[in-house]
Amino acid sequence: MTGPAVPILECRGVSKHYGALAAVDGIDLKIAANETVGIGGPNGAGKTTFFDLISGLTAVSGGEVVFDGRPITGRQPHRLFHEGLARTFQVTSGFGSLTVLQNMLVSVVNGSGRERPGLLLTRRHRDRAMAFLAEFGLADLANDLVSNIPVIARKKLMVASAVVHEPKVLLLDEPVGGLMPREIDEFIALMNQLRAQGICIVFIEHVMRFLTAVAGRALIIHQGKLIYDGDPHGIARDETVRSVYLGSAGLASH
Ligand SMILES: Nc1ncnc2c1ncn2[C@@H]1O[C@H](COP(=O)(O)OP(=O)(O)O)[C@@H](O)[C@H]1O
Ligand SMILES: [Mg+2]
Structure with a gap:
């Protein structure tokens, strides 16, 4: 496993089982504070569950999450937020x-x-x-x-609410899901603005154009496991990734 020497976020064998289903199945990962990481993968792959485990919303079945040098497994989400780990949701929240x-x-x-x-x-x-x-x-x-x-x-407001206290790590679950191409461009500019402020952003997104424009590193999750970790531009050429997407809707590129 390669990765940064001093990660801001580290997962060691992180797993979540629902009965016989391994929604997240032993993910090892190190992310440095200066990285922007995009996570893709088919529906039901375990991406949101993975964020739930990192952000303390769901208890892990196994493994450990380390944030800023401290184990955070089992910590409550609102405490993690105050310590600099913020997230947004796939379904837009807000009052x-x-x-x-x-x-x-x-x-x-x-x-x-x-x-x-x-x-x-x-x-x-x-x-x-x-x-x-x-x-x-x-x-x-x-x-x-x-x-x-x-x-x-609404989506912008959710991100604004998450970054108002200058998080060290910002987790975004499908920030541009359901948006028009022109709106996606607006969001790309917003992401680059946040990157320039030095926030480590880790996001889940199906829209490949967004992923390649924003992320410096891409991960693909399939059936709870990491099957790709590397250059976002290399995803479409990767044999394992291609075989996973064959027969499905394919890699969204709009
Ligand atoms: N609370 C839960 N109880 C049972 N199964 C769940 C629960 N949450 C998620 N799952 C299952 O875990 C798998 C991964 O779901 P999810 O993390 O939402 O996928 P993704 O975000 O990649 O689309 C799916 O098969 C889903 O049905
Ligand atoms: Mg999801």
Whole structure:
């Protein structure tokens, strides 16, 4: 197993069994703080479950996850978030009955773990929330209810909420799933902006164009196992990967 000398994130034999099904089957992986890693693989391959194990949402059946030099297996997700491990979800989250600005304020005030949670909103909180909305191109929607904004804006808001406390590692589960090609381009620019800020991004994505544009390293998971770890541009030529995708919908390239 090759990999960086001092990883920010390391998985050692990480597994999850549901009855007889090995949803994640002994994944070994080291990711350095300066990497951007894209994870692909067919539906049901175990990608989301793998993120659930890393982010503490689901308990591992076996193996260990090490984050920033410390074992985190069994730690609760909200504690990990405060320690710098943030994630987003395949299905867009967010409080639909609150405005975009109110959603951002929830993240700013209650997400840090450093501030006492409460209802006292200061000018500083508001300025910080508005600055984030501007950075993500959401300032014009600040007073709209989240239930009324377009899907791409919801997806951006979810990422903005995850990065507001400057995570060391950001896990994104299918950030551009269901978006139009032009919207995917917008997201590629957003990802490159976050990379430039030095955040280690690990994302799951079917859209190959996005994966190759954003990731410096690609992983393919199939039946809970890593079957490819290398150059994103080499995926389509890899014999093992090709055999997995044969007969399925193929590698999405739009
Ligand atoms: N809570 C659960 N209980 C039972 N099986 C599950 C559960 N979560 C996921 N699975 C199964 O684990 C496999 C991997 O699912 P998932 O990680 O969602 O795949 P992917 O994100 O790659 O599409 C699938 O066969 C799925 O049905
Ligand atoms: Mg999934």
